[in-house]
Amino acid sequence: LNHRHRPESEESCPVCGDRVSGYHYGLLTCESCKGFFKRSVQNNKHYTCTEQQSCPMNRTQRKRCPYCRFQKCLAVGMKTEAVRADRMRGGRNRFGPLYRRDRQIKLQRADYQTNLSLNAAMSSSAFQQCHMYNTGMPHSGLPLTGHPQEKCHMSFDYHTASTSHAMHRTVSETYTTRSTQASSSNANIVDCDPDHASPLGPFSSFLTPNFLDALIESEQDESQLCAKVLSSLQREQANRGKHDCLNTFSIMCKMADQTLFGLVEWARNSALFKELKVEDQMVLLQNCWSELLVLDHLYRQVTYGKEGLLFLTQAQIEVSTIISQAGVTLSGLVSRTQDLVAKLKALYFDRKEFVCLKYLVLFNPVVPLEDVLMVEQTQERVNRALMEHTRQTHAGHADKFGQLLLRLPEVRSISLQVEEYLYQQMLHTKHN
DNA sequence: TCCTCAGGGCCAATC
DNA sequence: GATTGGCCCTGAGGA
Numbered sequence: 001l002n003h004r005h006r007p008e009s010e011e012s013c014p015v016c017g018d019r020v021s022g023y024h025y026g027l028l029t030c031e032s033c034k035g036f037f038k039r040s041v042q043n044n045k046h047y048t049c050t051e052q053q054s055c056p057m058n059r060t061q062r063k064r065c066p067y068c069r070f071q072k073c074l075a076v077g078m079k080t081e082a083v084r085a086d087r088m089r090g091g092r093n094r095f096g097p098l099y100r101r102d103r104q105i106k107l108q109r110a111d112y113q114t115n116l117s118l119n120a121a122m123s124s125s126a127f128q129q130c131h132m133y134n135t136g137m138p139h140s141g142l143p144l145t146g147h148p149q150e151k152c153h154m155s156f157d158y159h160t161a162s163t164s165h166a167m168h169r170t171v172s173e174t175y176t177t178r179s180t181q182a183s184s185s186n187a188n189i190v191d192c193d194p195d196h197a198s199p200l201g202p203f204s205s206f207l208t209p210n211f212l213d214a215l216i217e218s219e220q221d222e223s224q225l226c227a228k229v230l231s232s233l234q235r236e237q238a239n240r241g242k243h244d245c246l247n248t249f250s251i252m253c254k255m256a257d258q259t260l261f262g263l264v265e266w267a268r269n270s271a272l273f274k275e276l277k278v279e280d281q282m283v284l285l286q287n288c289w290s291e292l293l294v295l296d297h298l299y300r301q302v303t304y305g306k307e308g309l310l311f312l313t314q315a316q317i318e319v320s321t322i323i324s325q326a327g328v329t330l331s332g333l334v335s336r337t338q339d340l341v342a343k344l345k346a347l348y349f350d351r352k353e354f355v356c357l358k359y360l361v362l363f364n365p366v367v368p369l370e371d372v373l374m375v376e377q378t379q380e381r382v383n384r385a386l387m388e389h390t391r392q393t394h395a396g397h398a399d400k401f402g403q404l405l406l407r408l409p410e411v412r413s414i415s416l417q418v419e420e421y422l423y424q425q426m427l428h429t430k431h432n
Numbered sequence: 433t434c435c436t437c438a439g440g441g442c443c444a445a446t447c
Numbered sequence: 448g449a450t451t452g453g454c455c456c457t458g459a460g461g462a
Contacts, residue, residue: 021453023438032452038440039450063447063451082439089440090458099438 014076015069016062023099026079032062037073040066041083075265212385215355220266256293263292267362272378280369284362290415291361294337298411299354301341333417340410347403348394356386360408 011020013030024034039045047067049055055065057072074080082093267273267285276284359382365375390400 025438030452031454034438035452036450042440066450084439087440088458089456090437091439092437092459092461093439095438096460 015072015078016057016059018059018062023095023102024078025082026095026098027077027102029073029078033069033073033078036062036066036069037078038083040070040073041080042087045070211381212352212356212389215272215359215382215385216352218270219355220262220269256297259296260289260293263289263296266358267292272359273362276374277370280371280375283369284364284375287366288361288364290419291411292358294411294415294418295354295357295361297337298341298344299349299351301337302344302349303351305341330421333414333421336414336417340407340414344407347397347400349404350393352389353386353404356382356389357404357408357411360386360405361411 011028012018013020013033014027015029015033018030018032020028021031021034022028025037029037040047045066047065047070049065049067051065051068053068053071055061055068057069062069079095082095084093264285267281273281273284360379363375363378363382365372365379369375386404387401390397390404394400
């Protein structure tokens with residue numbers, strides 16, 4: 001058999017969904033995207049998108065927009081530095097160990113999947129089984145006895161990445177290669193794109209008086225985010241077949257999974273965040289990923305949720321249903337979160353305030369950083385912007401600024417409980 | 433020493 | 448003429 005048709009080729013390409021032919025430039029992709037990525041980097045291509053820079057990417061439409069295709073290649077983790085500048089053929093590159101680890105992870109995941117299928121068949125509680133699997137840690141193949149805060153440097157995998165460990169993996173792996181490649185082809189391509197060029201650099205828009213407006217403008221479109229999460233769920237369901245439907249908890253976990261990727265992308269695309277060194281970016285993200293996730297969930301509930309219902313993309317799930325199905329810890333978490341949602345609703349929590357809180361959580365100077373000053377200054381600027389915004393838009397509610405800041409410790413507390421819960425599940429599943 | 437597999441190149445097909 | 452994508456060649460590293 002040709003090596004391009006190994007068992008792993010059963011997987012679909014994270015860029016276009018076509019059949020995977022092997023590891024190419026950092027992860028499993030199809031032959032077509034491999035070639036496209038290679039040509040783009042070798043020829044230093046800079047494409048432009050005639051639409052909204054969010055063109056659909058699948059086997060039939062991948063040729064329509066090279067800009068979106070290349071962006072997707074980068075987003076899923078293809079590494080420009082794996083394209084050889086000297087064009088030397090054959091041999092191995094320095095990603096060999098990464099590919100080996102990734103294979104091990106996939107093997108372990110397959111083992112877990114098999115075990116869980118057997119367990120599920122013997123258990124009366126399908127919910128419990130599915131919920132343990134979908135919290136995702138066991139199949140990540142990471143050390144199970146380490147401290148929760150232990151930093152893991154595992155391979156980047158757009159499809160398998162889940163929850164906390166995967167977050168560390170995502171942050172670590174995505175950044176490791178960039179940090180060592182100061183003159184990466186990726187940077188060249190983006191920087192020389194006339195559509196992205198700015199005489200003052202990427203930070204220029206934040207030198208304007210409308211600091212908060214600049215922050216909001218750089219935010220991802222909410223409907224596109226929802227569409228991404230939804231299409232991911234649909235893909236997942238399509239892969240499972242009609243007799244193996246995702247349950248409520250599975251859906252929640254999958255959504256959290258996708259949301260995490262969205263949040264990492266949000267941070268990485270932020271002009272303020274890009275000003276930091278890669279090492280600092282990693283430290284900040286690893287420090288606050290769960291808070292960002294909780295905050296994102298809260299905002300969604302405040303904006304779209306209804307009384308007694310949990311908003312999940314396009315479906316409303318009764319909170320009481322989740323609490324009745326979940327264990328003590330999880331139902332407690334859901335209740336605490338819903339309490340906080342009620343408080344934020346009472347404050348008329350809006351999108352600009354949500355964005356400010358996200359930046360305040362991200363730019364947290366508590367953790368050890370090289371450029372603490374920049375992080376502190378950003379936090380102060382966002383603080384001032386939030387204060388100014390609440391003063392202008394809620395003149396009758398003098399203390400709104402203070403009330404919003406008081407919610408952050410609660411977010412932190414819930415996020416720590418979420419992490420703790422996930423690690424418990426991880427250990428529980430391992431022992432079983 | 434042989435085998436593996438992820439690089440690059442080639443070229444017919446397609447745009 | 449440019450781009451795509453499937454197939455083949457190459458060669459470092461592991462067994």
